Amino acid sequence: MKNYFKMIIRLLKFNLSFVHSVQVIVCLIAFIALQGCGKDRAGDSKDNPATMATKNSPQSKPVLVELIEIKRGTIEEILERSAALQAEEQVQVLARTQNPAIELLVEEGDNVEKDQVLLRLESDSQKTAYDQTMTQFDKARVEFERLEKLYKESLISESDYLNAKFAYEQARLQLDTAKRDLDYTEVRAPIKGTITARSVKVGDKVTTGTSIFEIINLESTVAVVHAPEQYLPKLKKDMQARLISGTLDNQVFEGYVKRISPVVDAEAGTVKVVVGVKERGSLSPGMWVQVELVLDENDEAILIPKRSITYAVDQAFAFKVDTDEEGLRRAKRQLVVVRNSDKE
Structure with missing residues (x-):
């Protein structure tokens, strides 16, 4: 530090202008301050707790773990x-004739058996048609049986016998059709299951192909x-x-x-x-x-x-x-x- 002051005195002995002398002195003072700070920092680094802790820090401690005994078993x-569950047996019950609904026999949630009657439709016209065809069938049957005996005795021609047989078979087919139409006025369950939907009520006019009920067999x-x-x-x-x-x-x-x-x-x-x-x-x-x-x-x-x-x-x-x-x-x-x- 004494050497620095001697340098200042020497500079003042020279014929330097006042301004230049001040500039030089300021530079020297700044240099001295920096030198002092550098020494302080160096000294601080020796005694810095963080630095000492890094150097002297112990090794990482062991980590405790849980022990489990291995065993044999089923895997x-x-x-x-x-997946969404679905029923394999699920049907839409459709109307097969065109008539008003007059009697509802089941509701949603009811369990039903196969062929159980679910709904009755008005059936007056179907009953009338069935009765008429039954009368015609009986007449054709009696006529055929009479002519069949005569034919076996060779009392009538074969053509008369065949015509009677044909009329009888036609009457039977017409009777079957009338019986089917009458049966259609009773809507029956095609499978065993549970009624999950109903789309008609008493008084509604049901048309052919209308979906009336939905039945699901929940066991499927x-x-x-x-x-x-x-x-x-x-x-x-x-x-x-x-x-x-x-x-x-x-x-x-x-x-x-x-x-x-x-x-x-x-x-x-x-x-x-x-x-x-x-x-x-x-x-x-x-x-x-x-x-x-x-x-x-x-x-x-x-x-x-x-x-x-x-x-x-x-x-x-x-x-x-x-x-x-x-x-x-x-x-x-x-x-x-x-x-x-x-x-x-």
């Missing part, structure tokens, strides 16, 4: 799919899923399946593979699988369910929780306990082969 290979409820074609070799008829309904608090229903399509959808690369339900319970067509197809089952598998497995470069690893020479227990990474996997 399933499962293919999961979602199935789930239709589409499995990737690579699973086709593992799919078998009657194999175990499960249906899980989120609507019913994830209740599980036992099912089975009812049918497997013999062809693969070329565009989607999938095969259609129809899954039946053993006990329908509260399941109804239209509900969405999670379907689990049990492709394989191993009763003596080594079970490792999924959360204990890590993956790297398409390989699976688990950690096992290894005791070193000092008696310390450490986790050692072990390559494993995952064959089957479930949710856990």
